[in-house]
Amino acid sequence: MNTVSPFVLLSALLFTLGVIGVLTRRNAILIFMSIELMLNSANLAFVAFAHQWGQLDGQMFVFFVMAVAAAEVAVGLALIVTIFRSKKSTNVDDLSQLKG
């Protein structure tokens, strides 16, 4: 293939699915996974563009995104565990104290 457009299209599709997942699931862990899916689709686009321009910088960004994702998962899951301890639930709709 001499174009990366299919990869970018797939990336957009996966991103949209991730968005829908974030907005429709109520389990905090699943929302989290959907966010990972979105990050991953962005990574795919990065790699695709890196391939298209014949440069490594896109791949570097993926590397950093992965590091950030790992950090995010560590803290995020710690938060979920902490919340679960007090609320006995991972449903984000149960966490609506901060409202007007």
Add this chain to the structure above:
Amino acid sequence: MTFDLFVFIGLALIGILAAIGLLTSRSAIYAALFLILNFSTVAVLYLMLNAPFLAVIQVSVYAGAIMVLFLFVIMLLGAERLAGPEAKTGLLWQRPLAVGLGALLLLQAGYVLITRFGQTAVSTTVVKSGPLDIGLMLFGPYLLPFEVTSVLLLVAIVGAVVLTRNK
């Protein structure tokens, strides 16, 4: 239809189906497994895009570490069964709206992509992207971000430890 395209379509289908599975599965464990499948297909796509290093990192970081952590937490909390009926928060309109907006976003992206489809050819210069080349980039132009990332990871570790510590 070239062999590459054939492989791509197959992988893309698997990835999309896995993503849909993630959205619809009733069990968090299945969702996690679908996500792992999706990550794996993306790893193979990286291989196709001349990024073998990232492909392997993708497997070992996402599949080998992050998703294991997810599974671990799911099993630890016993939270694999997802809530069945919609809670009484009265957000029934929310799901269709979310799907509709998501479709709109996809349409926008698709519009851009299709109007420009294949307009820019892949660069003819093939860059080397082995561990050595990545390392030279990391410790060269990207040294500062790299070090900042290490601080970020440290902070995340400390944060996670503090958050989950039993008082």
Add this chain to the structure above:
Amino acid sequence: MQLLSISPILFPLLGLLINAFFGKRMSERLIGAIASIMVLASFAVSAYLFIRAGALPEAQRLLSVDLGIPWIQAGKLSVPFGFLIDPLSTTMMLIVTGVGGLIHIYSVGYMRGDARFQRFFVYLNLFIASMLVLVMADSFLLMFVGWELVGLCSYLLIGFWFSNLKNAEAGRKAFVVNRIGDVGFILGILLIFATFGTLTFSGVFGKVTAMSAVNSPVIVAITLLLFVGAVGKSAQIPLFVWLPDAMAGPTPVSALIHAATMVTAGIYMMTRAHVLYTAAPATQDVVAIVGALTALVGGSIALTQYDIKKVLAYSTVSQLGFMVAAAGLGAYVASIFHLAMHAFFKALLFLAAGSVIHGMEHLGHANGAHAVDPQDMRNMGGLRTKMPVTFVVYVIGALALAGVPPFSGFFSKDEIVVAALQHNPLVFGLLAVAAVFTALYVGRQLVMVFFGKARTGNAEHAAESSPVMTIPLIVLAVFAALAGFLNLPGVGTLGTWLAPAVGGYEPEALQIGVAGLFTLLALAALLGAWIVYRDAFAKAADADPLERFGGLYVFLKRAWFIDALYQSVVVKLFYAASSFLARVFDVGGIDGLVNGTAVLVRNTSGALRRIQNGLVRSYGLMMLFGVVVIVAYFLWSAAVH
């Protein structure tokens, strides 16, 4: 060098910090010692600077200490943070720290046992530092900072015994009246900046000299506005009303702030700005006449007062009038000379009066003597034998004030009247009458306090004060007696010294006629007072001999009704306007606006509040909506172009 030059300010600051933060745990003796030593150290440095400047050739005596700190940089306004060490400021520094140091020592005895002993010395040190900022400033703005700081100290110290409502009110009055003057001062500063684009003394004066215009409207306006500030601070007509009330503060405060130093700030400021005033003869005439009138009015009121400190307060008003008149006549050296002499003898008189009051209170409250006002001269009498030291120093101070040769006041006053005779006969006449009044009230006071028989039990049992109080009195008495020789007519040591800072000085020869006339007037007035009051008060309740003047007496006694005038016109009008604003404008306009805004915000946010439902997913949905709209906008704009 820079540090040394500003260390006179730093010493009292250090003292006040130590006393403010650690004073709670220190003994009174230690607190007083620290405060006094800091001021004396300041005095020592000032003396060093003075001597060093004296050793330099005349042209180099103007030492500008620029600390290199750009204090204010705003647009065109650039004010450096710098100090000016020149003959004028070192002279002032010596007066401030010297008299201040003596008064600190005196206060250790005077304030003994006061509940707020520590606070008193913190304030005193703050005052010394502020006053030094005022006199050392090298720009109008920094001078204004010192000006306001001493005003603050004055307020704090007048109302020092604030638990008595009258004292607190006196402090407030002083503050408010001073504000009126300060408005003039700050407007003057603004006008200076608008005109000359700079606020440093050297910059402004250089430009004024370059203009070489006489009576240009701008400079007249500037000088008049600055004079308004001086009128407030130096208690001239019509703003002198706060100074007599300021006697509510502790007596050392009256001596230091309301006689020797702060109230002379106006005179100092005009002397410092003499270049401006010399360029505006019209203003000078106004200044001279206001000063002479103040001298007359203050002296006349002092004739009728019974309160020992009130007499001295009105006397101060009067003497300040002399100084202002001198400044208005262009006799700046005479003005500063009288300022210094006045600092000595008036501080002496106040401190001695404090000693008298202290002695009057000596009987204590045990014998039911509480009911007797220890400051009312009618309750005194015959203290000559009870308090010999106080009596002697009081007489010295009184003779100096009355202008009897060879005491200090004679020389300084003589120089002023000589200048008046040369420039303005009207002023000369007014000052001559004022001088007679001076001698009269001084004599009256001496007779009432020290001669005759003791009229109350308190006076009967009065005792001499402790050495810590009398020693400063003696030191001051020596100065009050002899300091006049600093600037003998025809020699003019002080004048020659000050000449570089006040724009030239030629010592006047002694005019035997004027000097003799004023000496005769003073002696005659003192004799008259002796005759009138020798037998006037047999008992405390007797009527004053002056009461036979009837309406005139009441007029003087009530201080020319100026306070009453303010009360009935200014205050009433102000109340009426305030009440209109409070009842109509505030409720209807301001509150309506504020409440209306609040109601609007509350209702709007009440509607918007529904969006914040606490559900993460709906927030996410809104974000997605925003993203879709933004992307759509970009697509649309890309399609358009």
Add this chain to the structure above:
Amino acid sequence: MAPILEFTLKSVALILIALTGFAYTTLLERKFIGRLQARIGPNRAGPQGLLQPVADGLKLIVKESITPAQADKLIYFLAPALAVIPALIVFAVIPFGKGSWLSLAGDINIGVLYVLAVLSVGVYGSVLAGWSSNNKYASLGGLRASAQMISYELAMGLSIVAVVLMASNASLNGIVEYQQPGNILGWLIFRQPVAAAIFAITALAELARAPFDLVEAEQELTAGFITEYGGMKFALFYMSEYVKMIAMSALFATFFLGGWSGPGVNEPGALGVILSVLYFAVKVFVCLLCIVWVRATLPRFRYDKLMSFGWKALLPIALANVMVTALLIVSGVPGYK
């Protein structure tokens, strides 16, 4: 299509070798432990008990396949496969002898990373088996497995980083060639003893072999995550364990024992190749014996000791080792380039 055919043939051969190896490793273990414990071990099936693996296999195949009623069926069936696949595909990058054709993937420059990635995925088999069985022993075993493997993976990766630093090459063949200066001192076990020790320890932990076999500690958890498994599915787990043993031994031999190198491998023609394969086989065999030997010698760790040992001892030591190695290399100490 020729490369695909070649790959297929090689893969089939590899799988057959692995399966045979697996079968006879079980026998080796039983016999060797028997000797160590002063008994004979299985000796009935065939001469010297050589057919014992065949008998075991037949038995397991024909056994009734039982599925717990409350199990999550799909994952219950998937888990054994997920356990075996990583164990098998590790072999793709291991060079079995001289010449890049003797490893499946050839001489690729991300070989080490590939190994780490595949090993990190190996945990899914046990975790999912534990969860899907819907049995508390199995669940605990699965949780222990995931925690243990995640913890020890880090130290293992760092020990290999030291090796990669030395060889400045991330391809396994490159590492072997680096250790071939002509004498036995070229082996990295002599220049990286700390890394070798850490790798050996973490390899045992990754294998969940004694003394790190808490995942299936009989006294505590019955059989851990395989409690509910029987028949052929059990055999698959069994197989994954032993195939992994072979793979780990091969990796240790490659990283620290000079891989296929040895006297005479540089001979041209078939002789050198045959010698190199032989040397490699011998080294792997010695490693296997050592693993079994450790099992017969050491008692089991306590679980909290296991975790604190991994995080507080091995990981810091491995980090320090990487740093010291880097310093030695930069300062040009002889033997460290």
